[in-house]
């Protein structure tokens with residue numbers, strides 16, 4: 027059984043069919059790319075999976091459960107994270123405190139508890155601290171743990187978003203253009219982190235991205251949307267060589283990247 031099953035998913039905006047009859051199966055631990063021209067419906071798909079947008083018709087099944095009608099916070103609890111939804115992290119907290127706040131979303135105690143040092147909280151606090159530092163290790167931010175999040179460079183802020191999502195115990199990351207505005211070094215680092223999170227934490231990723239070279243290097247499989255319809259799906263090499271995909275989106279030059 028796939029971790030995420032999308033069946034005949036459609037979304038209309040007035041007369042516009044933004045997404046039409048989309049079927050997708052995404053396996054546990056897969057890094058799945060969703061590509062296509064501007065306005066093809068990619069973000070609309072992610073919004074429907076995250077729950078901020080209601081489908082006009084169709085179903086979304088996560089881990090065997092129909093979540094089509096669940097509100098976003100219930101999907102978060104089940105392990106779906108829209109990673110850069112609020113691109114900015116908590117600006118007035120340190121890097122470590124950001125991750126602790128994320129861990130707290132998945133714990134039963136109140137946010138205040140993690141900052142109040144009562145004896146009964148000490149063990150729990152220590153455990154949470156160690157876990158948060160582990161998350162920071164995954165995204166290479168241990169050295170910056172005590173810096174204010176707002177002062178981190180753009181690439182590091184995005185890495186921190188991954189750590190926060192991980193701290194909420196998310197199993198499915200929805201990434202909408204995670205590489206936008208990054209330099210080559212930051213892109214390399216982000217790709218490496220996404221792979222590490224998959225390999226070591228079993229995180230499943232759906233990535234919408236226009237950087238085709240990165241998508242080819244990162245994704246196990248790719249689906250291509252054009253005017254809301256899936257026009258191709260398969261291994262990266264197959265998809266970028268597909269005649270319809272080249273015509274609709276890539277053009278001859280990009281397909282050769």
Ligand SMILES: Nc1ncnc2c1ncn2[C@@H]1O[C@H](COP(=O)(O)OP(=O)(O)OP(=O)(O)O)[C@@H](O)[C@H]1O
Nearest residue numbers: 039042043044062063064065066067068069070071
């Ligand atoms: N809230 C909305 N109200 C009306 N139309 C919308 C809304 N959201 C998206 N659309 C339209 O739906 C279509 C799909 O938009 P979407 O944002 O999903 O495209 P996209 O593939 O993510 O594009 P891009 O690569 O530019 O981000 C577009 O024509 C867009 O204008």
Ligand SMILES: [Mg+2]
Nearest residue numbers: 068069070202
């Ligand atoms: Mg978009």
